[in-house]
Amino acid sequence: MPALVLIGAQWGDEGKGKATDQLGGLVDYVVKFNGGNNAGHTVVVGDETYALHLLPSGILSPGCIPVIGNGVVIDLAVLFQEIDGLEARGVDTSRLVVSADAHVIPSYNRVLDRVTERFLGSRKIGTTGRGIGPTYADKMNRVGIRVQDLFDEKILRQKVEGALTLKNHVLVKVYNRKAVTADSVVEELLGYVERLQPMVRDTGLLLSTALHEGRTVLLEGGQATLLDVDHGTYPFVTSSSATSGGACTGSGIPPNRIDKVIAVVKAYTTRVGEGPFPTELTGDGQDGVDGERLRTVGHEFGTTTGRPRRCGWYDAVIARYAARVNGVTDFVLTKLDVLTGWDTIPVCVAYEVDGKRFDEMPMTQTDFHHATPVYEYFAGWTEDISQARTFEDLPENAQRYIRALEQMSGAPFSSVGVGPDREQTLALRDLLR
Numbered sequence: 001m002p003a004l005v006l007i008g009a010q011w012g013d014e015g016k017g018k019a020t021d022q023l024g025g026l027v028d029y030v031v032k033f034n035g036g037n038n039a040g041h042t043v044v045v046g047d048e049t050y051a052l053h054l055l056p057s058g059i060l061s062p063g064c065i066p067v068i069g070n071g072v073v074i075d076l077a078v079l080f081q082e083i084d085g086l087e088a089r090g091v092d093t094s095r096l097v098v099s100a101d102a103h104v105i106p107s108y109n110r111v112l113d114r115v116t117e118r119f120l121g122s123r124k125i126g127t128t129g130r131g132i133g134p135t136y137a138d139k140m141n142r143v144g145i146r147v148q149d150l151f152d153e154k155i156l157r158q159k160v161e162g163a164l165t166l167k168n169h170v171l172v173k174v175y176n177r178k179a180v181t182a183d184s185v186v187e188e189l190l191g192y193v194e195r196l197q198p199m200v201r202d203t204g205l206l207l208s209t210a211l212h213e214g215r216t217v218l219l220e221g222g223q224a225t226l227l228d229v230d231h232g233t234y235p236f237v238t239s240s241s242a243t244s245g246g247a248c249t250g251s252g253i254p255p256n257r258i259d260k261v262i263a264v265v266k267a268y269t270t271r272v273g274e275g276p277f278p279t280e281l282t283g284d285g286q287d288g289v290d291g292e293r294l295r296t297v298g299h300e301f302g303t304t305t306g307r308p309r310r311c312g313w314y315d316a317v318i319a320r321y322a323a324r325v326n327g328v329t330d331f332v333l334t335k336l337d338v339l340t341g342w343d344t345i346p347v348c349v350a351y352e353v354d355g356k357r358f359d360e361m362p363m364t365q366t367d368f369h370h371a372t373p374v375y376e377y378f379a380g381w382t383e384d385i386s387q388a389r390t391f392e393d394l395p396e397n398a399q400r401y402i403r404a405l406e407q408m409s410g411a412p413f414s415s416v417g418v419g420p421d422r423e424q425t426l427a428l429r430d431l432l433r
């Protein structure tokens with residue numbers, strides 16, 4: 001079982017952290033391949049709750065080597081804060097490996113992220129304000145700063161000065177902000193070198209050697225399918241490749257080494273930030289009440305920014321789309337327990353756009369914006385399911401709900417989450433078979 005990919009099927013926060021943590025004990029490497037500290041993964045282990053942003057969730061598994069791959073953008077201050085926070089709680093982070101090719105988030109990109117959003121006004125994306133978009137833009141624009149650049153002061157200075165030539169014009173003339181000096185940026189980045197250097201490796205080579213030796217590698221995606229810059233609800237997306245294809249480019253592992261693609265999908269849907277969301281529950285009526293109940297019961301508040309997450313029913317069109325775009329071999333269904341207590345649970349099986357039915361994602365953004373859900377209704381259950389450990393422990397209606405979702409979603413369900421703790425999971429099939 002050489003390489004597995006684990007990604008989010010919806011708009012993020014599906015519970016990827018918990019799923020990765022559970023697999024972490026069974027694999028040799030966990031690689032974060034995209035995104036940065038825009039991600040927020042909550043992992044609950046007994047009485048301890050960990051909020052991870054930049055570090056791969058595998059950091060909590062003692063036998064596993066966590067890797068920050070080349071596709072990640074790194075805020076170095078956050079990296080060391082997160083390491084120090086975990087070390088203070090007794091977690092050993094000494095195995096962490098960082099790619100020499102990963103890009104760093106310079107301070108000016110955090111500023112630009114925030115001022116750009118303000119400038120966009122009602123057209124804003126609702127970013128996390130962590131400098132993610134501007135840093136990926138720099139990468140594509142070939143003016144980014146890579147981890148390896150920090151080890152050659154002359155090169156670093158040249159690159160920072162090059163990037164600032166344009167950035168300072170934008171900061172000063174467009175956004176009316178102060179210019180940033182190359183010296184201050186270089187000085188800040190050089191301050192991290194001593195701690196960073198021992199962690200840095202050619203991670204593509206490291207992982208390819210590991211696979212060659214029969215080790216198991218888990219590639220952990222941040223964000224999710226509909227936030228992917230190519231396959232998501234553009235422009236309301238993040239700026240990286242969060243789908244399974246990104247696992248290859250973001251790690252240096254070729255597609256023919258990937259055996260399994262595991263998609264984490266919530267038993268309902270949430271979204272943070274702006275953008276279309278067909279099954280969203282809002283307003284003063286029953287929809288608003290249901291949306292608020294999902295948010296409260298599911299604790300749907302961002303791990304990174306604390307923003308309330310927008311909530312809605314399960315959308316099987318999205319699940320099928322995720323199955324297709326990622327080549328999903330297994331779904332991990334999460335947060336089924338949150339649905340306990342509803343009389344009936346609607347599931348979106350298709351969309352209607354201007355009187356026309358769509359069983360697949362509409363081709364255009366305009367149609368997706370206008371899509372209204374076609375619902376099928378399932379009988380709910382009232383029993384507490386948080387202690388269930390096998391499929392048979394679940395009430396019949398919960399079993400029916402799972403089977404119905406599985407049938408509509410385009411790939412088999414391998415496990416079901418009934419609570420945040422590692423133990424609160426029902427295995428339906430062996431994920432590492």
Ligand code: GDP
Pocket residue numbers: 008012013014015016017018039040041042043044298299303333334335336337338416417418419420421424
């Ligand atoms: P990620 O970004 O995909 O890793 O997900 P987040 O950590 O941002 O959000 C998922 C939240 O749901 C976290 O607080 C998890 O502890 C929690 N969680 C994960 N699985 C379950 C589950 O099956 N039931 C419940 N009630 N909570 C879960």
Ligand code: IMO
Pocket residue numbers: 008011012013014038039040041125126127128129130131132133221222223224227236237238239271272273274
């Ligand atoms: P995890 O890994 C949910 C959203 C932001 C915004 C858009 C762009 O925890 O699932 P960015 O700062 O990336 O440029 O913001 O993407 N977003 C997420 N939403 N979960 C995440 O990560 C997210 N990472 C980014 O809210 O709408």
Ligand code: MG
Pocket residue numbers: 012013014039040041042303
């Ligand atoms: Mg999250």
